[in-house]
Amino acid sequence: MTTQVALNPLKGRRQRRMARRRREIMDAAACVFAEQGYAHATTRAVAAAADIAEGTLYNYFESKRDILLAIAQRAEAEVNALLDETERVESVEAMVALVERGLQLLLRNLPFTRTLWMEAWTDDEILREFGSAWLQVLHARIERFIEEQVALDLFRPVNPALTSTMVLGLVFAPIFPVLRGIVPPPTPEALHGIAEAAVDLMLYGLQAREAGHVGAVPR
Amino acid sequence: MTTQVALNPLKGRRQRRMARRRREIMDAAACVFAEQGYAHATTRAVAAAADIAEGTLYNYFESKRDILLAIAQRAEAEVNALLDETERVESVEAMVALVERGLQLLLRNLPFTRTLWMEAWTDDEILREFGSAWLQVLHARIERFIEEQVALDLFRPVNPALTSTMVLGLVFAPIFPVLRGIVPPPTPEALHGIAEAAVDLMLYGLQAREAGHVGAVPR
Amino acid sequence: MTTQVALNPLKGRRQRRMARRRREIMDAAACVFAEQGYAHATTRAVAAAADIAEGTLYNYFESKRDILLAIAQRAEAEVNALLDETERVESVEAMVALVERGLQLLLRNLPFTRTLWMEAWTDDEILREFGSAWLQVLHARIERFIEEQVALDLFRPVNPALTSTMVLGLVFAPIFPVLRGIVPPPTPEALHGIAEAAVDLMLYGLQAREAGHVGAVPR
Amino acid sequence: MTTQVALNPLKGRRQRRMARRRREIMDAAACVFAEQGYAHATTRAVAAAADIAEGTLYNYFESKRDILLAIAQRAEAEVNALLDETERVESVEAMVALVERGLQLLLRNLPFTRTLWMEAWTDDEILREFGSAWLQVLHARIERFIEEQVALDLFRPVNPALTSTMVLGLVFAPIFPVLRGIVPPPTPEALHGIAEAAVDLMLYGLQAREAGHVGAVPR
DNA sequence: AATGAATGAGCATTCATTCAT
DNA sequence: AATGAATGAATGCTCATTCAT
DSSP: OHHHHHHHHHHHHHHHHHHHHHHHHHHHHHHHHHHHOTTTOOHHHHHHHHTSOHHHHHHHOSSHHHHHHHHHHHHHHHHHHHHHHOOOOOSHHHHHHHHHHHHHHHHHTHHHHHHHHHHHTTOHHHIIIIIIHHHHHHHHHHHHHHHHHHHTTSBOSOOHHHHHHHHHHHHHGGGHHHHHTSSOOOOHHHHHHHHHHHHHHHHHHHBOOSOOSGGGSOO | OHHHHHHHHHHHHHHHHHHHHHHHHHHHHHHHHHHHOTTTOOHHHHHHHHTSOHHHHHHHOSSHHHHHHHHHHHHHHHHHHHHHHOOOOOSHHHHHHHHHHHHHHHHHTHHHHHHHHHHHTTOHHHIIIIIIHHHHHHHHHHHHHHHHHHHTTSBOOOOHHHHHHHHHHHHHGGGHHHHHTSSOOOOHHHHHHHHHHHHHHHHHHHBOOSOOSGGGSOO | OHHHHHHHHHHHHHHHHHHHHHHHHHHHHHHHHHHHOTTTOOHHHHHHHHTSOHHHHHHHOSSHHHHHHHHHHHHHHHHHHHHHHOSOOOSHHHHHHHHHHHHHHHHHTHHHHHHHHHHHTTOHHHIIIIIIHHHHHHHHHHHHHHHHHHHTTSBOOOOHHHHHHHHHHHHHGGGHHHHHTSSOOOOHHHHHHHHHHHHHHHHHHHBOOSSOSGGGSOO | OHHHHHHHHHHHHHHHHHHHHHHHHHHHHHHHHHHHOTTTOOHHHHHHHHTSOHHHHHHHOSSHHHHHHHHHHHHHHHHHHHHHHOSOOOSHHHHHHHHHHHHHHHHHTHHHHHHHHHHHTTOHHHIIIIIIHHHHHHHHHHHHHHHHHHHTTSBOOOOHHHHHHHHHHHHHGGGHHHHHTSSOOOOHHHHHHHHHHHHHHHHHHHBOOSSOSGGGSOO
C-alpha cells in the first residue's frame, strides 16, 4: 500500500505528461497534415514538428493513421460539445451567435479543420469519424426548424431538406477559402458580420410574404 | 507525292487513335484518383483501369502528375466554354437554366470533378490550373449582378462580395454530397428543382421590401 | 529461272543496301556509346542518331548488345589487317611508321575505340572479342623483338615480357587523353612526333652501352 | 551533467559504428561496381554485398551515385596524402620507392581503383573528383623534373610534356592488366622489380650520352 | 523493310514501422 | 520512455524488345 500511495501521484503526473505529449503530437501532426496533405506528410516530418524522435510517435499512437483518427475524434468531440449546449435556438440573436460560434470553432484550430475536411473527402472512415455525425445533427436540426416555421406560416412552403442543405452551404461558404488557406482568417468583427449576413439572407429568403420575386430581375 | 497521299490517312488514323487513348487514360485515371485520392492511387492501378501496360502511360503523359494536370486543364476548358457562352443573365428562367447547366456539367464527369476538388484542396498548382480562374470569374459576375440590382433598388443594400460567396455556397451545397459519393446523383428533374430552389432562395433573400425579418423567429 | 535472273541484281542491291545501313547504324551507335557509355545509352538515342525508327534496329541486329559486339568485331578486323601487313619491323623508320599507323587507326574512328576501351574494362566478352587478341599478338611480337635484340647484345639484358608491357604503355599513353575526350586529336604532324618520340625513348632506354644511369639524378 | 557524461559514450559509440558501417558499404559497393560496372550494378546487389537492407543504404548515402562519389573522394584523399609527403625525389632509390608505393596504393584497394578507372572513362564528374587532380599534379612534377635534368645536360633535350606522359604510361602499364582483373596481383617482390624496371627504362631512355640508337635495329 | 506504340521486367528511392540500445 | 538506425514492401518511372500495321 505504501508504494501505491507513493506511486499514485507519480502515476498521475506521468499520465498527465503522456496526455499532454499526445496533444502536442496531435497539434504538430495537424499542422503538417494541413500543409502537405495526410498522404504526402511523412512521420519523420511529424516527429520533427513535435520535436521528438520518430520512434517515440509509436509510444503514443498505433500508427500514422491513428494520429489522424485521434485528431478527428477530438474535433468531433469539440463540435459535439457545442451542439449539446445549444439544443434550441430562441431568437435571431441566438441564431447569429450560434453560427458565429460554429465558425469560430472551425477557424480556431484551422489545421485540424483543414486536415479533416481534406481527408474526409476521400476517406470514408474519417468522414464517419468526424464529419458525418455532427453535420447530420446540424442538418436535421435546421430541417426541423424550417418545418416548424413553415407550419406556423412564418416561412414560405419550401422543401425543408433541400433548404437545410442550402443554408449550410450559405453559412460555410465564407470560411471555405480561409480553410483552404488562400484568404487570411477574418477578424472577430468580420466573423460576426459574416454570421449576421448569413442569418439575414436565410431569414429574408425564407420569410413568408405576399410579393414574389419575379420583378427582381429586370426585363 | 503518291506516298504522301497514301501515308496521310495512316498517320491520321494513328493520331486519332492516340488522341482517343489519351482520353481513355484520363477517364480511367479520374476514376481511380476519385476513389483513392491522387497520392494513394498508383500508376499501376491507373494502367489497370485503362487496361494498358504501365509503361504505356508514359507514351501519353510525362508523369503521373501530368495526367492530373491534363484532367484539370480539360475540366477547366469545359467550364470556361460554359462561362463564355453565358456572359449575361437576362431573366429568372435564364438564371435557373445557367445554374442547372453548371451543376449538370460538374455532375456529368463526376470522377473528374471529385478528383479536382480533392486535389485542389492541398495542391496549389491544381487549384490555379482548375479551380481558381472560373470560380473567380463566376464570383465576379455574381458580385457585379448584385451591385447592379442594389443600385436599382431591386435588392437590399448588402455587401456584394460576401453575398456573392454565400450565393455560390448556396448553389453548390446540394451537389456537394453527390460529389463526395455519399448521395446518388439527382435525376434531371431533381436537378432542375435544385436550381429553381437555389435561385428562388437567393432572390427572395436579396429582394428589397419593407418588412424586416425579426418576427420570423418567435421570441 | 527468269525471275532468278531478274531478281539477282535486285538481291545484290538489297544486300548492299542492308550492309550499308548496318554500317550506318554501327557508326551512329559508336558515337552515342562513346558519349554516354554503353549502359547509359538508350536504343532510342541510337535509333535517333541513325535516323531510323527504334524497331528498325532489330532488323539489322539481334539486340543492343549485338551492336556493340559488331562494333568490336569490325574494329578487331581492322587492327588485325594492320598487324597482318606488318609481320616484321626492318628499320627504325619502319618502326616509327608502324606505331604511327597504329595510333592513326585508333584515332580514326575515335568513337569506336573509345566505346570499346570503356566496355572492355568491365565486359569480358568485349575484351575477348576486341582487345585481347590483337593486343596479345602485338605484345608477343614486341617481346620477341626485344629477345632477339638482347640475344644480339644490341639491347641490355632486360625482362622481355615486362619491358614489352611498358613499351605498350609508353606508346599508348599520349593518345589516352585523346580517347578520353579531354584533349583534342593531334594533327598528323604531332602524331608523327609522338611516334618518333616513343620509339626514340624505347630504343634509347633499351640500347646496350657501358655507363649506368646512376649519375643521372643529382645528389 | 551526469546525463551528459553518461550519454557521450553512447553517442560516440553510435557515431563510430555509423562511420564503420559507411566504410563497409563503400567497400562492398566498390567490389560490386568493379565487377559489374556502376551502371549495371543494382542497389540491391550493393546492399546484399554489404549484408544490409536496401533502405539502409540511404541512411548513409544520399543516392547510389553518392556512394560512387564518396569512393572517389576517399581514393583521391589517399593519393593526395602520398603526393604530399613526397614533394621531391632525391635519388634513384627514392624514385623507385615512390613508384613502388604509388603502384602499391592503387593495388591495395583494387576494387576502388578499378571502379574509378572505369567510371572516369565516361563520367566527367568522377574524372574531376578522382582522376584529374592528382594525375595532373604528378604529370606536372615529372615534367618539371625532366626540364631540370635537361637544363643540367643530364637528360637529352626532349619534349618534357610529351615525355612526362609517356613516362606515366610506362609506369602504369604493368599494373593495367591487374586492375582489369585478367592478371593476378604481383607479389611485393615482383612489384619492386616493376618499379625498378620502370625507373631504369626511363632513366636509360632519357640519359644524355654520345652515341645515338641507330645501330640498335639491325639491317 | 520500316514504323513506333505497347509491353512489363527491372530499378532507384521512399517511408511507415520495428526494435536493440 | 526515448531514441534513431534498420527494415523491406511499395512506387513512379525507364527502356530493351516485340509486333501489329
